[in-house]
Amino acid sequence: MEEKRTEKLSEEIKELVIERLEAMPxxxxxxxxxxxxxxxxxxxxxxxxxxxxGKKVIQIQLEYLRLMKEGVFYxxxxxxxxxxx
Numbered sequence: 001m002e003e004k005r006t007e008k009l010s011e012e013i014k015e016l017v018i019e020r021l022e023a024m025p026x027x028x029x030x031x032x033x034x035x036x037x038x039x040x041x042x043x044x045x046x047x048x049x050x051x052x053x054g055k056k057v058i059q060i061q062l063e064y065l066r067l068m069k070e071g072v073f074y075x076x077x078x079x080x081x082x083x084x085x
Contacts, residue, residue, distance in 0.1 A: 017047050017061045032056055 021044050024030075029037040035053050038046070046054035 013058060013062065014047055014050070017058050018044050020061055021047065021057070 021040055024040045026040055029039055030043060031037050032053055033056075035056070038053065043053070043057055047057055048054070050058075
C-alpha cells in the first residue's frame with residue numbers, strides 16, 4: 001500500500017515539475033552544471049524518464065518551492081529593498 005502511495009506522490013511531483021518547466025520561455029536554455037545546457041523540451045523529457053538530469057531538475061524545483069514556502073526569497077527581497085530606500 002505504501003509503495004502505491006509513493007508512486008502516486010512521485011507522479012504528482014513529476015507533473016508539478018513538468019508544469020513549471022512548461023511555463024519557461026521556449027527560446028531559453030538551462031545549464032545543469034557539467035551535464036550541459038538543455039531546452040525546455042529536453043528537460044521535460046529528462047524529467048519524464050527520471051534519468052540523472054531529470055532527477056536533478058526535480059530536486060532543484062522541489063528545493064526552490066520549499067524555500068519559497070519558507071519565505072526565503074521574500075525576506076531577502078524585502079531586506080534588499082529596505083536597504084535601497
